Amino acid sequence: MGIIKTEKLGYEYIRRDDEGNVSGITRAVDDVNIDVEPGEFIAILGHNGSGKSTLAKQINAILTPSEGEIYVDGMNSADPDKLWDVRQCAGMVFQNPDNQIIGQLVEEDVGFGPENLGVPTPEIWERVTESLRMMQMLEYSKHSPNKLSGGQKQRVSIAGVLAMHPKCIIFDEPTAMLDPHGRKEVIRSARALNDVEKITIILITHYMEETIYADRIFVMDKGRIAMEGTPKEVFSQVEKLQELRLGVPQATLVAHRLKAAGLPIPDGILNRQELREALKACL
Amino acid sequence: MIREITIGQYYDEESVIHRLDPRVKLVATLIYIISIFVVNNIPGYAFVVVFLGICIALSHVPFKFIVKGLKPVMIILFITIAFNMLLTPGEILWKFWILKISREGLKAGATMALRLTLLITGSSLMTLTTTPNNLTDGMERLLRPLTRIRVPVHEIAMMMSIALRFIPILLEETDIIMKAQMARGADFESGNIFRRAKALVPLLVPLFVSAFRRANDLAMAMEARCYRGGEGRTKMKPLKYNGRDYAAYAIVWLFLAGCIVLRIVL
Numbered sequence: 001m002g003i004i005k006t007e008k009l010g011y012e013y014i015r016r017d018d019e020g021n022v023s024g025i026t027r028a029v030d031d032v033n034i035d036v037e038p039g040e041f042i043a044i045l046g047h048n049g050s051g052k053s054t055l056a057k058q059i060n061a062i063l064t065p066s067e068g069e070i071y072v073d074g075m076n077s078a079d080p081d082k083l084w085d086v087r088q089c090a091g092m093v094f095q096n097p098d099n100q101i102i103g104q105l106v107e108e109d110v111g112f113g114p115e116n117l118g119v120p121t122p123e124i125w126e127r128v129t130e131s132l133r134m135m136q137m138l139e140y141s142k143h144s145p146n147k148l149s150g151g152q153k154q155r156v157s158i159a160g161v162l163a164m165h166p167k168c169i170i171f172d173e174p175t176a177m178l179d180p181h182g183r184k185e186v187i188r189s190a191r192a193l194n195d196v197e198k199i200t201i202i203l204i205t206h207y208m209e210e211t212i213y214a215d216r217i218f219v220m221d222k223g224r225i226a227m228e229g230t231p232k233e234v235f236s237q238v239e240k241l242q243e244l245r246l247g248v249p250q251a252t253l254v255a256h257r258l259k260a261a262g263l264p265i266p267d268g269i270l271n272r273q274e275l276r277e278a279l280k281a282c283l
Numbered sequence: 284m285i286r287e288i289t290i291g292q293y294y295d296e297e298s299v300i301h302r303l304d305p306r307v308k309l310v311a312t313l314i315y316i317i318s319i320f321v322v323n324n325i326p327g328y329a330f331v332v333v334f335l336g337i338c339i340a341l342s343h344v345p346f347k348f349i350v351k352g353l354k355p356v357m358i359i360l361f362i363t364i365a366f367n368m369l370l371t372p373g374e375i376l377w378k379f380w381i382l383k384i385s386r387e388g389l390k391a392g393a394t395m396a397l398r399l400t401l402l403i404t405g406s407s408l409m410t411l412t413t414t415p416n417n418l419t420d421g422m423e424r425l426l427r428p429l430t431r432i433r434v435p436v437h438e439i440a441m442m443m444s445i446a447l448r449f450i451p452i453l454l455e456e457t458d459i460i461m462k463a464q465m466a467r468g469a470d471f472e473s474g475n476i477f478r479r480a481k482a483l484v485p486l487l488v489p490l491f492v493s494a495f496r497r498a499n500d501l502a503m504a505m506e507a508r509c510y511r512g513g514e515g516r517t518k519m520k521p522l523k524y525n526g527r528d529y530a531a532y533a534i535v536w537l538f539l540a541g542c543i544v545l546r547i548v549l
Contacts (some may be wrong), residue, residue: 057503060507062503062506062507084509084511087506087507087508087509088509091507091508092504092507094500094503094504094507096497096500098452098497099497099500099501099504100500100501100504101448102445102448102501102504102505102508103448104414104415104416104444104447104448105416107519108416108519108520111519112505112508112510113508113509114517114519115516115517115518115519116508116509116510116511116516117509118515118516118517119517120517121517121518121519121521124517124519125519128519146451146452160508161508164508164509
């Protein structure tokens with residue numbers, strides 16, 4: 001069994017009217033079966049309302065499944081005795097950088113997680129220094145988070161999760177509120193954690209460009225897994241992605257159009273360099 | 284306007300007072316406030332003023348900065364003086380229509396003004412020399428015995444520090460909403476006080492909505508980071524008393540004793 005495994009996972013949001021009667025049910029997650037190996041970099045793609053954030057919150061046990069099961073490092077997330085272990089094991093970085101920083105100083109925020117875990121004081125300091133160094137934010141440790149840029153705030157949030165020594169980090173659209181520069185910073189950090197620290201990464205996003213480095217991509221639509229595979233496999237199916245109201249990376253789109261126009265270009269081109277190579281081969 | 288208020292602000296400086304444990308400063312402020320109401324004669328007030336002066340000098344906070352903090356409370360101060368002067372019965376010095384100023388009233392007004400000024404200056408010295416975080420930490424520790432009678436001390440302290448963290452964010456947001464609405468023709472500046480208050484409603488509604496959304500997000504982020512209340516929680520920066528903290532305690536208690544002696548003897 002992998003580090004994260006779901007079995008027939010489902011989640012329903014129940015809307016109630018003023019009298020408390022059920023007025024509607026939305027199935028946000030429907031029959032999802034995924035199995036993530038330790039050390040993998042997984043990307044989950046989907047347009048707004050496809051259920052990807054709900055799935056993320058279930059992994060972190062913020063939401064408990066309406067049906068089916070989810071195992072984090074072998075622990076059932078619905079088990080109340082294991083709740084805190086699940087959350088420690090699978091840390092989560094959220095979308096809005098302002099709304100997830102609790103401390104008034106960068107270092108205090110990073111120390112918040114270890115404090116909650118009951119880590120002794122000297123070790124908290126070690127963990128804070130180590131995580132801030134990993135995120136290259138050590139020089140800002142005495143700064144107020146309000147004065148940092150969006151990308152820096154997200155790196156502080158990642159450091160805050162790292163200090164809890166998780167095996168897996170779920171990024172729930174961490175770049176949605178950032179400028180292009182901040183987006184690069186955050187994605188680079190996530191990849192570095194995966195490469196160097198071998199932390200399992202689950203990146204939820206709707207930016208195609210961010211997913212091309214993933215080991216596997218899951219595409220979600222209406223709560224279900226609509227497509228699954230390596231970036232090459234997924235992005236070679238341009239029509240299907242467009243049906244799911246998702247774009248493809250620019251280079252992939254150009255390659256696809258050129259192929260449709262008759263050029264002998266292979267499927268699954270992900271970046272400009274590959275496109276350049278493929279075009280050279282045509283000449 | 285909000286930025287002009289210095290009460291509750293922190294003035295960054297290296298000084299003995301800044302380095303004191305926040306618990307000492309909180310207790311000292313309490314004792315100081317008691318002592319203001321203990322003294323009742325001129326040598327007593329002189330003693331308090333000298334003590335406060337020494338503390339301000341030690342804190343390296345510019346005197347001007349402290350005086351600036353007094354400005355917003357001036358109105359309250361004047362109202363108190365006026366009421367005391369006009370409404371205290373006694374030997375009448377000056378009379379006009381229904382207004383009477385008595386000798387006793389004059390004395391009561393002056394005493395009240397002096398006491399209030401001393402009170403505000405003293406307590407703002409505490410907030411000026413203590414970071415908000417230290418302050419909430421200190422309060423949490425001092426009030427810990429109250430957990431026995433089920434006062435949620437940790438939760439209150441956590442709420443205070445979160446509130447402090449979000450003040451600048453919400454201020455900025457207010458500014459953005461205000462500008463957005465001014466761009467669409469909203470008028471916050473003209474008209475009498477009622478019109479202006481009414482103009483604030485369309486500002487407060489989106490602000491509240493956003494504050495609730497933020498609160499929801501923050502609660503989720505805190506839970507995701509294993510926050511489960513004060514039990515079993517360790518501290519990154521635990522409070523610890525040093526030699527100077529004990530010395531400060533001794534000085535403050537001696538100060539109170541001095542005030543009591545001055546009241547009894549003179």
